[in-house]
Every structure is written in structure tokens, then in C-alpha cells.
């Protein structure tokens with residue numbers, strides 16, 4: 306069918322034509338943010354999930370909804386290897402400027418900008434246009450060079466600035482698992498302090514499953530401060546809706562058997578649903594899309610995933626990491642007992658400590674339960690078997 310009208314949107318962070326199955330979590334976050342703006346208590350939400358389940362698009366949807374409610378939102382992505390201070394400064398600056406817009410008086414937002422300038426100086430970050438605000442800052446606020454207390458000052462002041470204007474400030478942080486433990490601890494402490502001071506500021510964050518453990522390790526009270534919500538594959542009803550509704554919205558149809566086949570191969574993973582939806586649409590000559598069209602699309606969909614979703618992750622691996630993952634793939638799709646992987650390669654488990662640590666840091670594997678290891682990327686085992694055929698047992 307006409308590729309120009311193909312509604313599907315596979316791709317990291319690509320807004321899906323239908324955000325299926327996420328109403329409950331959207332609603333619970335909307336309620337929490339509204340409560341915080343109204344000076345009430347609510348936990349910050351942390352979305353945990355594997356690659357491609359839709360964490361980024363969910364964060365974006367939550368942010369758009371909050372924006373529409375007049376809440377000040379700050380999007381932050383935590384890229385691997387960048388420090389938290391470096392990424393939070395520009396984001397807070399934008400938010401404070403927005404909060405201060407049209408105000409001639411000396412507002413808390415202006416004091417916040419001054420504190421930000423002193424923070425930048427204390428942490429030797431790059432100034433940019435903040436230098437002009439330096440004289441608005443107060444000596445001893447956010448400029449002591451101790452991340453935990455300085456970030457606390459900043460977050461507290463930013464929250465107070467939002468409160469002064471009758472709004473709330475929400476940090477939306479994606480890929481939070483990349484923030485190192487010490488910085489994560491500072492962020493948690495800062496949010497905790499702002500909460501105790503009843504400031505209308507909070508965070509909604511997303512990350513890989515290991516983030517829950519990282520946060521608990523950084524600050525043991527993180528479990529009480531945050532609400533951890535697992536974002537998984539879509540259930541049957543939602544997965545059907547994700548495929549059927551966008552097709553119907555284009556005035557076309559898809560046969561039930563074709564939908565069932567797509568659900569079977571994708572296991573309801575949002576990224577894969579988008580890819581199979583897209584390729585099945587393109588493979589079909591006319592509406593309705595049939596199971597034969599889905600079968601025809603299968604190799605193209607797999608190849609598209611191999612070239613994008615899987616390949617970008619594979620290319621970041623060292624030879625030893627690839628060998629370990631390839632050995633895992635021999636065992637199936639996981640989770641596996643960690644000892645079984647070492648047994649399969651025929652070496653002692655202790656030999657793989659460093660490789661496992663770097664695979665966890667890169668977000669390729671995680672430990673779903675005690676003594677267990679799993680891929681963070683769904684269907685990655687099958688990909689490894691395609692990418693490195695005949696190389697089992699870790700070489």
C-alpha cells in the first residue's frame with residue numbers, strides 16, 4: 306500500500322501513531338504532578354524498562370501533557386559520559402528564564418539564575434550566557450564545590466522560584482542509568498531536601514531495569530522517595546490496538562490472522578510492533594493486510610531491525626563482550642542462571658567479572674534476579690545468532 310501514508314514509526318523516541326496501553330501510567334503521573342503543583346505530596350515516578358519498550362515516548366507524552374497544564378517542564382537526556390552538572394545547568398537555566406519571563410522585580414527565579422552562575426563557576430563548567438547573572442547570586446549558595454549540597458541549593462531554589470509563580474517544575478530525565486552513583490546520590494538528596502521544604506519540584510525519569518538497584522545503592526531511602534514503575538511489552542489488547550488503530554485511521558484494514566501473527570513474532574514489544582506494522586503495510590498490495598503480507602514482510606522487518614535497533618548496540622561492543630553475549634545466545638533468549646553461561650563457555654564464572662561489569666554499564670545485560678543474567682534488548686539472542694553464526698561457546 307502507499308508508503309507515503311504508512312502510519313507506523315519505528316525508531317528511537319519516534320512518536321507512535323497510537324500510544325497504546327499506557328493510559329494508567331500517564332494518568333498516575335498527571336495526578337502526581339498536579340498534586341505537587343497544588344502543594345500536596347506525591348512520589349516521583351521512575352519508569353524502568355528494556356530497550357525499545359517506549360520509555361522515551363512515554364516521557365515525552367507526559368511532558369507534553371504537563372506543559373499543556375501550565376507546569377514548567379525540563380527535558381534532560383543523560384548521555385553516556387556526560388556529567389550531571391553539565392547537563393542540568395542548561396536545562397535549569399531555560400526553565401528559570403521561562404519562569405521569570407515578564408518579571409521586572411527581583412524574583413526567586415533571578416536568584417536561581419544567579420545561583421546557577423555561581424554553581425557553574427564552582428564546578429568549572431562552561432559559562433555561556435550565564436556569566437551575566439553572576440552578580441545575582443549569593444555567596445555561599447550553590448557555590449561551595451560540594452555537589453551534594455550545591456545541587457541541593459539549586460534544586461531547592463528552582464523549586465521555590467516555581468512556587469513563587471504558582472507553578473511546578475518537573476525534571477524529565479531519560480537514560481538516568483548512565484548517571485554515575487555519586488551524582489545520582491546528589492540528585493536524590495537534592496530532590497529529598499526540596500520535598501522536605503515542600504517545594505513544587507520533582508523528577509520523572511526513565512532508565513534500564515538496573516536503575517532501581519543503582520538508585521537504592523546511591524541512597525537507601527530512594528525506594529520510599531520514588532515510585533518505580535515497570536514498562537513492559539504491551540498486552541494483547543494494547544498490542545492489537547497499536548497495529549489496528551493506525552491502519553484504520555488511514556481508512557484501511559488488517560485481517561485478524563495477520564494481527565495475530567504480528568503479535569506472535571513481536572511478543573508485544575513496541576519497537577518491533579512499529580517495525581512489523583510498517584513493513585507489513587509496505588508489503589501489502591491492497592487493503593486488507595493479510596497474513597501472507599505479514600509473512601512476506603518478515604525478512605525485511607528483521608533486516609531493518611538488524612541494521613538499526615540491534616546493529617547500533619552490537620557495534621559498541623568489544624570482541625570479548627561479543628563473545629560473551631554470543632555464548633549467552635547459545636542458551637536461548639534468557640534469563641539464564643549466570644553460572645550456566647560460564648559453564649557453557651567452559652571457564653570459571655569469576656573469569657567473566659570484568660566483561661559482565663562492562664556489559665551491564667553499557668546497558669546490554671542486567672540481573673533480573675539473584676544469580677540470573679538477561680539481555681536488556683528483547684530478541685537480542687536471536688540477533689546474536691544471526692550476526693555471529695557458528696560461533697557459540699564464546700569462541
Ligand SMILES: Nc1ncnc2c1ncn2[C@@H]1O[C@H](COP(=O)(O)OP(=O)(O)OP(=O)(O)O)[C@@H](O)[C@H]1O
Pocket residue numbers: 314315316317318319320321322323324325326327354355356357358359360361362363547575576577578579
Ligand atoms: N505504547 C506504544 N504503542 C505503540 N508503539 C510504541 C509505544 N511505545 C513506544 N512505541 C514505539 O516503540 C519504539 C521505541 O520507543 P522508545 O524509543 O520510546 O523506547 P525506549 O524504551 O525509550 O527505548 P531505548 O531504551 O532504546 O531508549 C518507537 O518506534 C515508538 O514509536
Ligand SMILES: [Mg+2]
Pocket residue numbers: 317318360361362479
Ligand atoms: Mg529511550
